[in-house]
Amino acid sequence: MDNIRREVPNTFDLPEKIERLGELAYNLWWVWNPEAQKLFSLIDVVLWNQLAHSPVSFLKQVERTKLNAVASDPEYMQRYQLVMEEFDHHLNRKDAWFSKTYPELKDEQKQIAYFSFEYGLHECLPVYAGGLGILSGDHLKEASDLGLPLVAVGFIYHQGYFSQNITEDGWQETRDFYLEFSEMPITALYDEEDKPVTISVFLAEREVFARIWQVQVGTISLYLLDTNLEENSVTDRQLSARLYSNDPEVRISQEILLGVGGVRVLRRLGYKPTVWHMNEGHSAFLTLERIRELVAVGLSFDQAEEQVRKTNIFTTHTPVPAGNDQFPIWLVEKYFSHYWEKLGLDRDQFINLARHTQPWGETFSMPVLALKLSDQRNAVSQLHAHVSRKMWNFLWPDKTENEVPISYVTNGVHTGTFLARRTRVLYEKYFGPDWFESLDDPQMWAQIDDIPDEELWEVRRHLKRKLLMFANRRARQRWVSQSVHPVQVIAGGAMLDPYTLTIGFARRFATYKRAYLIFRDFDRLLRIINNEQMPVQIVFAGKAHPADEPGKLIIQQVYRAVKDAKTGGRLAFLEDYDMNVARHMVQGVDVWLNTPRRPNEASGTSGMKAALNGVLNFSVLDGWWHEAYDGTNGWAIGDEKEYSDPNVQDDKDAESLYDALENQIVPLYYSGRPGDNLSHEWMKHVKAAIRTLTPQFSTKRMVKEYVKNLYLPGMQSDLDPSEKS
Numbered sequence: 203m204d205n206i207r208r209e210v211p212n213t214f215d216l217p218e219k220i221e222r223l224g225e226l227a228y229n230l231w232w233v234w235n236p237e238a239q240k241l242f243s244l245i246d247v248v249l250w251n252q253l254a255h256s257p258v259s260f261l262k263q264v265e266r267t268k269l270n271a272v273a274s275d276p277e278y279m280q281r282y283q284l285v286m287e288e289f290d291h292h293l294n295r296k297d298a299w300f301s302k303t304y305p306e307l308k309d310e311q312k313q314i315a316y317f318s319f320e321y322g323l324h325e326c327l328p329v330y331a332g333g334l335g336i337l338s339g340d341h342l343k344e345a346s347d348l349g350l351p352l353v354a355v356g357f358i359y360h361q362g363y364f365s366q367n368i369t370e371d372g373w374q375e376t377r378d379f380y381l382e383f384s385e386m387p388i389t390a391l392y393d394e395e396d397k398p399v400t401i402s403v404f405l406a407e408r409e410v411f412a413r414i415w416q417v418q419v420g421t422i423s424l425y426l427l428d429t430n431l432e433e434n435s436v437t438d439r440q441l442s443a444r445l446y447s448n449d450p451e452v453r454i455s456q457e458i459l460l461g462v463g464g465v466r467v468l469r470r471l472g473y474k475p476t477v478w479h480m481n482e483g484h485s486a487f488l489t490l491e492r493i494r495e496l497v498a499v500g501l502s503f504d505q506a507e508e509q510v511r512k513t514n515i516f517t518t519h520t521p522v523p524a525g526n527d528q529f530p531i532w533l534v535e536k537y538f539s540h541y542w543e544k545l546g547l548d549r550d551q552f553i554n555l556a557r558h559t560q561p562w563g564e565t566f567s568m569p570v571l572a573l574k575l576s577d578q579r580n581a582v583s584q585l586h587a588h589v590s591r592k593m594w595n596f597l598w599p600d601k602t603e604n605e606v607p608i609s610y611v612t613n614g615v616h617t618g619t620f621l622a623r624r625t626r627v628l629y630e631k632y633f634g635p636d637w638f639e640s641l642d643d644p645q646m647w648a649q650i651d652d653i654p655d656e657e658l659w660e661v662r663r664h665l666k667r668k669l670l671m672f673a674n675r676r677a678r679q680r681w682v683s684q685s686v687h688p689v690q691v692i693a694g695g696a697m698l699d700p701y702t703l704t705i706g707f708a709r710r711f712a713t714y715k716r717a718y719l720i721f722r723d724f725d726r727l728l729r730i731i732n733n734e735q736m737p738v739q740i741v742f743a744g745k746a747h748p749a750d751e752p753g754k755l756i757i758q759q760v761y762r763a764v765k766d767a768k769t770g771g772r773l774a775f776l777e778d779y780d781m782n783v784a785r786h787m788v789q790g791v792d793v794w795l796n797t798p799r800r801p802n803e804a805s806g807t808s809g810m811k812a813a814l815n816g817v818l819n820f821s822v823l824d825g826w827w828h829e830a831y832d833g834t835n836g837w838a839i840g841d842e843k844e845y846s847d848p849n850v851q852d853d854k855d856a857e858s859l860y861d862a863l864e865n866q867i868v869p870l871y872y873s874g875r876p877g878d879n880l881s882h883e884w885m886k887h888v889k890a891a892i893r894t895l896t897p898q899f900s901t902k903r904m905v906k907e908y909v910k911n912l913y914l915p916g917m918q919s920d921l922d923p924s925e926k927s
């Protein structure tokens with residue numbers, strides 16, 4: 203990185219004694235360290251909550267007197283010292299898992315490049331849409347915890363992902379907003395002439411430039427591309443405006459920028475990755491750029507292809523067609539006719555790299571390209587591996603379905619990000635101060651039984667109150683702003699009750715997620731929730747993609763039910779699902795509901811976030827739950843049957859759902875005494891869930907598997923020296 207300057211804006215005017223808060227603000231390490239967050243919130247908690255927990259905005263706006271006050275408070279200063287020691291320790295460790303486990307790897311053997319279209323790190327950096335982004339964000343945080351030599355590339359979308367507004371009639375309206383980069387924990391890169399560091403790619407006939415922003419995630423650097431530059435035409439400046447455009451020209455341009463441009467970013471900054479991980483097919487053009495580099499230094503296409511393939515890793519994330527990008531052939535010709543000769547290929551050879559014959563014709567498929575040009579390929583759960591092998595079997599016509607070379611690494615979640623502070627304090631009290639380092643060790647979790655039911659229950663109740671207060675506060679704000687009809691205040695959760703069994707349902711409103719399933723027999727649902735002795739309440743949240751009309755109709759259907767007076771205010775819909783809403787929900791509810799149509803949920807991760815906080819999963823046996831459910835750690839919806847008629851499937855699954863609620867879940871919850879009293883039987887399930895699910899479905903387990911099974915073969919492959927130079 204010679205001659206490249208990372209400019210950390212020095213805009214904060216902080217008292218010298220707490221000056222390093224500025225440094226902390228620009229390293230997302232604080233996201234998974236609640237004591238570090240406390241350093242901000244203790245200064246002014248109201249402002250901290252108002253500003254979406256963005257430390258950069260916070261430090262700019264907080265009153266000087268408040269800063270002075272904490273700087274002269276010995277108790278605050280003691281916290282400050284401890285956090286800074288931890289922070290320095292994290293950044294300078296020599297004994298993290300990776301270097302301890304692989305001391306023999308030389309530096310030039312072990313650089314990992316990670317590519318993803320979106321990163322969900324925190325709500326103050328809203329450049330993610332859903333599960334894929336959260337997973338990428340979690341991967342980076344865990345890479346920092348485990349000390350991986352990893353560097354990541356993505357996009358900064360200057361319009362973020364839209365914010366959601368629900369009308370009185372339940373229609374999702376989207377509000378676009380422009381991100382204010384100076385309010386975000388990102389820093390610009392400048393060259394020796396003080397110009398922004400840029401790279402360029404050719405898009406059809408024109409050269410398009412992108413500048414590079416850096417996000418620091420513990421020890422991991424994430425570089426984000428941004429085309430909003432004067433050098434570019436007005437249209438090209440919009441290329442990095444939005445996530446998941448529906449316009450194929452925008453989409454292919456973005457993917458060229460990410461794949462081809464992303465390789466150039468790493469080269470420009472002096473990185474020499476040995477293995478390259480494509481998180482979903484959006485970045486698959488990187489395979490071509492890597493081959494082009496090698497052909498340019500004299501290798502034949504076949505030699506180059508072999509080297510690149512050996513060191514590529516591809517993770518497929520969904521069997522749903524909308525998640526598997528493919529482009530019309532004419533579009534690929536338009537954008538790549540100048541490029542294939544640089545690979546030593548003609549048109550047909552080039553198209554063949556990714557040809558996918560569909561009933562409606564030929565397409566150029568990004569997952570096909572990635573599958574063919576990666577020796578390591580994985581799905582994201584055991585069941586998803588079966589589905590993927592079947593789906594991609596045609597690429598290996600001489601192999602049976604079981605022999606298709608796609609392995610799996612089941613997803614996990616970053617424990618520190620989603621664990622409530624209070625739960626963390628409790629675990630630390632009983633598992634000892636080092637528990638966090640061994641959180642993927644199932645042995646350690648046997649100690650869960652040492653925690654008295656009463657103490658765990660007290661934390662669970664606290665977190666539920668916190669969720670309800672959060673919903674209340676938002677409903678009140680909307681009411682005061684006079685922007686809503688009174689019934690929307692109720693729909694926002696104003697009548698939720700802290701002593702009632704609470705179910706959470708939050709995710710993208712894609713149709714296969716079947717948010718409507720619980721309403722299939724509305725009268726039966728009403729009887730369940732309105733049982734005066736054993737009431738139930740349900741909190742919903744989630745966005746539909748702006749172009750997904752069926753998804754928006756499902757939101758409307760849910761919202762209309764939520765508003766219905768017959769539900770007695772026991773249903774609520776929290777608008778504008780993001781990581782902040784997600785954290786409140788996965789921590790605060792009692793039961794986490796998931797009703798996907800099998801086998802479309804490749805993994806799902808929100809249920810894992812719920813489990814580690816002691817929330818019980820109640821889900822279709824799809825994705826991760828298919829391998830996680832053991833009869834004691836939650837409940838299943840339906841058996842593992844798939845019916846060809848979706849209506850029959852919905853009927854059967856809905857019936858199973860109501861039966862389990864009526865006969866098992868609700869009575870168990872209220873089995874203590876009448877009212878919201880501790881049920882030791884319930885707590886048995888809670889403890890079983892925490893014990894069996896937290897270690898297994900953590901990114902600590904997941905990232906270690908990526909290293910051992912997918913990164914290591916590439917790191918140890920015998921490379922031609924020209925690749926390393």
Ligand SMILES: *Cc1c(COP(=O)(O)O)cnc(C)c1O
Pocket residue numbers: 331332333334336708709710779780781784785805806807808809811
């Ligand atoms: C975890 C999370 C998701 C993904 O959850 P799924 O269970 O995979 O649907 C989506 N959005 C947000 C904000 C999340 O935190």
